[in-house]
Amino acid sequence: MGGAVEVRGLRVVRGRTTALAGVDLDVAAGAVTGLLGPSGSGKTTLMRCVLGVQRVAAGRVTVLGHPAGSRELRRRIGYVTQAPSVYPDLTVEENLRYFARVLGVDGRSRAVTTAAEALDVVGLAPQRRQLVGTLSGGQLSRVSLAAALLGSPDLLVLDEPTVGLDPVLRESLWATFRDIAATGTTLLVSSHVMDEAARCDELVLLREGHVLAHTTLPELLARTGQSDGERAFLHLVRGGDAPVRGRP
C-alpha cells in the first residue's frame, strides 16, 4: 500500500504549547489508521495539519501527493470535527443537499456519492425529513459523517467520531467505517479510547506531541507483553518499553 499522508519533521506551536514536536509519519492508503493518545497529546492538531488549516512552525505534510491545504485536495478529503457542523433548523436531507451544492456534487456523475447514497451508508434514510435539531446524539454524528462522504473522498479524517456514544452506536459506527474503508477510502480516525484500537489496521500512538509508536494492535500487545490495548498503551506511556519504531 502506498502512502496517503506523508508527514516530515512536523512542529507546531499553539499558544505556549509545543503541540507537535517533530512528527514523522506515513499513513497507509486504503487502511484505517487510528490516532490514539491522551487528551492534549496533539491528535486534533495533527489532523488540522493534514487538512492544511494549521499554521506550522516547521516540517511538511503531503496528502495524496499534494501539499496539505492545496486546492486540488478540497473535494478529495472529508473531515468530521468533534463538534457537529450541520444546521439544526434544516432537515437531514436539506443539510446534505446544501453541502452537496457547496461541493458541486450534483449526482450526475456516477463516480461520486450523492446525498441519498450518503444517507443510506450511515443508515439515516428513515430520518431524512427530520429536523437535525431533533435528532439523537448518535444520529447527529451520523449526519456529519454523511456530509463528509459526499463526493466520495479518497481520505476521510474523523476527529473522535464516537465520543459520547453508547457501545451499541459505537459498534455500528465502526462497522460503517469498515464498510467505507472496504471501498478503498483511507480513514484517519482519532480516539482516546484504546479499545477502539482493535478496529484499526494500524495504530499511531501520540504522547505530548511525539509519535510514541506506529504499529498494529497484535504487535503492540506482543511487544509490551500486555493483554489489552489500554494496558499496552499505559505501559508505553509510562516508559515500560523502548518506543516501537517503524511501520508495520
Ligand SMILES: Nc1ncnc2c1ncn2[C@@H]1O[C@H](COP(=O)(O)OP(=O)(O)OP(=O)(O)O)[C@@H](O)[C@H]1O
Ligand atoms: N488554540 C489553542 N491555543 C493554545 N493551545 C492550544 C490550542 N489548541 C490546542 N492547544 C494545545 O495544544 C496541545 C494539543 O492539543 P490537541 O487539541 O491537538 O490535543 P488532542 O490530543 O486532540 O486532545 P483531545 O483528546 O482532548 O481533543 C494541548 O496541550 C492543547 O492545550
